[in-house]
Amino acid sequence: MGTKRELKMPILQWSEKYSVGLKTFDDEHRKLIGFINDLCDIVSTENAAVEIPKIFNSLVEFTLYHFVHEEETMREHGFLGLPEHILEHNKIRDRVADMIVKVISDPVGELDDLVTLLIDWLEDHMNTVDKEYGPFLKEKGIS
Numbered sequence: 001m002g003t004k005r006e007l008k009m010p011i012l013q014w015s016e017k018y019s020v021g022l023k024t025f026d027d028e029h030r031k032l033i034g035f036i037n038d039l040c041d042i043v044s045t046e047n048a049a050v051e052i053p054k055i056f057n058s059l060v061e062f063t064l065y066h067f068v069h070e071e072e073t074m075r076e077h078g079f080l081g082l083p084e085h086i087l088e089h090n091k092i093r094d095r096v097a098d099m100i101v102k103v104i105s106d107p108v109g110e111l112d113d114l115v116t117l118l119i120d121w122l123e124d125h126m127n128t129v130d131k132e133y134g135p136f137l138k139e140k141g142i143s
């Protein structure tokens with residue numbers, strides 16, 4: 001039935017409080033939030049064991065793309081906080097490898113832990129280091 005999705009509350013919802021002040025990166029963060037919600041939506045369906053790894057794979061690919069996009073943009077404009085930002089991205093990149101192993105071994109059983117971890121890092125990262133580049137890049141003409 002078409003009502004099923006409307007009845008579900010997203011586990012994480014985009015809010016202005018997450019905005020880094022640049023549409024380009026806010027849109028990418030929205031997309032990451034969307035993947036996390038997709039994972040939660042699929043968990044109670046028959047295809048969960050097959051679909052969770054697929055969605056997770058898309059989320060990982062997009063996360064890695066997003067990190068490079070941020071880093072390249074900061075580098076291009078000479079943002080001094082770049083080395084620290086890369087260190088933070090690398091911490092997450094390292095954890096992704098562990099997550100992949102877990103998702104492959106038990107996608108449904110590991111989902112709660114996985115989603116908790118994803119929300120933690122995404123909220124924390126968007127609200128701290130990502131907000132640092134916002135005003136600087138805005139001044140450089142990025143929107």
Ligand SMILES: [Fe+2]
Nearest residue numbers: 070125129130
């Ligand atoms: Fe970042």
Ligand SMILES: [Fe+2]
Nearest residue numbers: 066070126130
């Ligand atoms: Fe980001």
